[in-house]
Amino acid sequence: MTSPDVIVIGGGIAGLRAAVDLSARGARVRVLEAKAVIGGRASSFVDPQTGDRVDNGQHVLVGCYHETFRFLATIGTADRVRLQPNLDVAFVDRHGARSRLRCPSLPAPMNLLAGLLEWEALGWSDRVAAMRMAKIPPASPFETVEQWLVHNGQTARMREMLWEPLALAALNQSVREAAAPPFARVLSDMFSGEPRDAALGLPLVLSTNCSPSRPGISWRHAAVMSASARRRRSCSDPVRCRGRSKWTCAVSACRPVP
Ligand SMILES: Cc1cc2nc3c(=O)[nH]c(=O)nc-3n(C[C@H](O)[C@H](O)[C@H](O)COP(=O)(O)OP(=O)(O)OC[C@H]3O[C@@H](n4cnc5c(N)ncnc54)[C@H](O)[C@@H]3O)c2cc1C
Numbered sequence: 001m002t003s004p005d006v007i008v009i010g011g012g013i014a015g016l017r018a019a020v021d022l023s024a025r026g027a028r029v030r031v032l033e034a035k036a037v038i039g040g041r042a043s044s045f046v047d048p049q050t051g052d053r054v055d056n057g058q059h060v061l062v063g064c065y066h067e068t069f070r071f072l073a074t075i076g077t078a079d080r081v082r083l084q085p086n087l088d089v090a091f092v093d094r095h096g097a098r099s100r101l102r103c104p105s106l107p108a109p110m111n112l113l114a115g116l117l118e119w120e121a122l123g124w125s126d127r128v129a130a131m132r133m134a135k136i137p138p139a140s141p142f143e144t145v146e147q148w149l150v151h152n153g154q155t156a157r158m159r160e161m162l163w164e165p166l167a168l169a170a171l172n173q174s175v176r177e178a179a180a181p182p183f184a185r186v187l188s189d190m191f192s193g194e195p196r197d198a199a200l201g202l203p204l205v206l207s208t209n210c211s212p213s214r215p216g217i218s219w220r221h222a223a224v225m226s227a228s229a230r231r232r233r234s235c236s237d238p239v240r241c242r243g244r245s246k247w248t249c250a251v252s253a254c255r256p257v258p
Contacts, residue, residue, distance in 0.1 A: 004030040012040025017071040024074070041172075060169040061201035064189035069201075084199035086111065087190075091121060091161060101162070105195045109134040112191050112198065126157045136188040139180035145171075148180035 006022050008015045011033030019029045037043060044055045061068060061081055072078040087103040103115035116122060116130050132153050139148050145167045149159050164175050170186045171178045190198040 004028045006030070007032060010040065011035075011038035013042045013068065013071070015040070017067060020071065020074050055203075057172065059203065061203075062170065062186065062190055062197070063199040063201065064186070064193060064197035065201075080204050081201045082204055083196070083201040086195050087115065087198040087200065089200065091165075093121060093161065097121070103195065103198055108193060108195065108198065109191045111195045121161055122157065126155045126161075129153050129155045130158055130162075133187065134191075136184055136191065139184035141179055141181055143180045145175040145178045145180050145183045148184065149175070 005027040006019075006029050008019045008022075008029060008031045011019075011031045015031055015033075016038065019031050023029045031038070041056060042058055044053050046052070047054050058068075061083070063083055069078060069081075069083075072081065086105050087101065089101050091099050091101065093099070099119060099121035101115050101119045101121075103111040105111065106114055113131065113134060116127050122130070137148075137152050143151065145163075146159070149163050154163060159175070166187075167173075167175050167178060167183050171183060
């Protein structure tokens with residue numbers, strides 16, 4: 001590639017989304033990625049003992065991930081995620097009791113409130129506590145998700161049954177460690193827009209995201225180069241460019257993936 005108009009540092013889903021968008025607008029884009037494969041945390045790897053491909057994530061998507069869905073549509077993999085029409089989740093609590101949270105197709109946050117009223121796993125004190133989250137309260141960067149939930153009056157049952165599983169799915173981090181503001185943002189996006197923004201999306205196949213190391217992805221939007229030209233090597237898992245590219249696709253790893 002001749003000199004690029006834009007350099008994107010990091011070939012995770014955010015960097016690749018930016019690169020695809022910019023290239024669609026006519027910019028010459030170069031993505032600098034430190035690892036030999038792109039995708040960042042949304043990637044997979046082959047287990048050396050079993051030979052199975054292990055998916056790192058994302059395992060759960062939420063309807064409010066509008067940019068992620070637009071990105072998947074652009075790279076032709078949106079049909080590999082099944083998105084519910086409304087939030088509908090089956091739960092099994094620690095005693096084995098089964099229940100189901102179904103949020104109807106009402107404007108937010110009425111959909112959440114109606115779902116919580118019908119959810120048999122909750123008592124009235126849990127429901128009353130949950131009403132306080134109808135308008136998502138502000139979160140300080142100095143508190144964890146757990147502290148934020150306690151501080152906003154969420155009962156142990158509400159935390160165990162809904163908020164903690166949601167936080168773990170969205171942040172992939174324990175509520176005792178994860179910072180509160182990103183989770184407050186996810187909840188606000190889920191319960192302040194269209195009813196479908198709260199729905200869950202599950203990948204139908206392993207290769208749902210953007211990593212070209214996954215089978216079946218045709219990656220043709222941006223040139224991807226390593227961060228270090230000085231220690232360039234051939235990539236063990238090169239980007240597959242299937243002839244429809246307007247860019248010359250290449251990956252070179254500045255250091256092998258450990
Ligand atoms: C095990 C696991 C499961 C997950 N499950 C879910 C889930 O179910 N649902 C969900 O919503 N989210 C999930 N996540 C979170 C989700 O995967 C991340 O939020 C998302 O992939 C982050 O994308 P990103 O592009 O912002 O960052 P990253 O994926 O971290 O990408 C950053 C990239 O930049 C590169 N980089 C950094 N510094 C440099 C540099 N100086 N030069 C060049 N390159 C650099 C890194 O190598 C990396 O490839 C999960 C995460 C993990 C780890």
